[in-house]
Amino acid sequence: MRNKKIIIIGASSGIGRALAEILVSEGNIVGITGRRTELLQDLEAAQPDRYYVRAFDVTDTDGCADHLDALVSTMGGVDILVISAGGGDVNEALDFAVEQKIIALNVSGFTCVADWAFNHFKAKGHGHLAAISSIAGIRGSRQAPAYSATKAYQTNYLQGLRQKAHKEQAAITITDIRPGFVDTPMAKSPVKFWVAPIDKAARQIYQALRKRKKVVHITKRWQLIAWIYKWLPGRLHERI
Numbered sequence: 001m002r003n004k005k006i007i008i009i010g011a012s013s014g015i016g017r018a019l020a021e022i023l024v025s026e027g028n029i030v031g032i033t034g035r036r037t038e039l040l041q042d043l044e045a046a047q048p049d050r051y052y053v054r055a056f057d058v059t060d061t062d063g064c065a066d067h068l069d070a071l072v073s074t075m076g077g078v079d080i081l082v083i084s085a086g087g088g089d090v091n092e093a094l095d096f097a098v099e100q101k102i103i104a105l106n107v108s109g110f111t112c113v114a115d116w117a118f119n120h121f122k123a124k125g126h127g128h129l130a131a132i133s134s135i136a137g138i139r140g141s142r143q144a145p146a147y148s149a150t151k152a153y154q155t156n157y158l159q160g161l162r163q164k165a166h167k168e169q170a171a172i173t174i175t176d177i178r179p180g181f182v183d184t185p186m187a188k189s190p191v192k193f194w195v196a197p198i199d200k201a202a203r204q205i206y207q208a209l210r211k212r213k214k215v216v217h218i219t220k221r222w223q224l225i226a227w228i229y230k231w232l233p234g235r236l237h238e239r240i
């Protein structure tokens with residue numbers, strides 16, 4: 001994949017940042033966003049002719065579309081938009097303030113960006129929207145209920161957009177990226193296994209974008225866990 005214009009929402013750290021670096025090294029132009037301007041500028045400094053920076057908070061849904069319009073205008077267009085911005089916390093105490101923050105980011109912010117991308121690509125005639133959901137969206141979680149529920153929302157929303165694109169004969173590819181554990185500070189689960197290095201995860205995401213996959217598990221072997229977890233009888237799931 002070369003000479004594409006790609007926006008990554010949430011490229012200041014973690015998977016989004018690693019993916020931005022791969023995309024630039026493969027000869028693409030990348031628009032990078034996040035709230036931490038200085039981290040975005042650090043990335044831009046490595047190859048200023050390849051990166052476009054726009055710092056904004058996706059939970060500020062009133063300003064989100066204007067930021068995206070401005071970024072696309074400075075980039076001269078966009079072919080692919082990847083939503084990596086997302087987060088969660090273990091919240092066994094069910095502190096509502098914690099849940100509310102997660103919902104604002106993974107539901108409101110996500111939806112605002114996804115809707116903008118769908119409408120932009122539909123008006124343009126083609127495009128590719130990808131988002132990083134999670135294996136966590138398969139079943140509810142007692143430790144991080146808002147995280148698992150909002151990731152289920154994202155997967156479901158992407159499915160709806162894929163159906164909408166098909167029905168409206170819009171040439172829009174929708175990719176749902178479902179990681180297991182990736183080695184970033186975001187991976188806060190008390191029990192972790194098969195933790196993928198960031199570069200490996202980003203490389204597999206790059207390949208999925210290149211192949212315009214509908215759904216991809218990161219790393220690939222998480223597909224097995226996803227299958228087992230999905231079909232685990234309810235009475236066993238309740239005991240985990």
Ligand SMILES: NC(=O)c1ccc[n+]([C@@H]2O[C@H](COP(=O)([O-])OP(=O)(O)OC[C@H]3O[C@@H](n4cnc5c(N)ncnc54)[C@H](OP(=O)(O)O)[C@@H]3O)[C@@H](O)[C@H]2O)c1
Pocket residue numbers: 009010011012013014015016033034035036037056057058059084085086087088105109132133134135178179180181182183184185186187
């Ligand atoms: N790491 C894992 O094990 C794992 C597993 C499954 C799924 N995921 C998903 O993968 C995605 C990326 O996570 P990561 O592990 O790379 O975590 P990360 O390093 O914390 O990256 C999250 C990115 O999102 C941006 N972001 C967060 N809140 C934002 C906001 N309000 N407005 C704009 N940007 C915001 C952050 O930038 P700023 O802080 O600068 O705003 C950062 O660039 C998330 O959706 C996460 O749920 C991760």
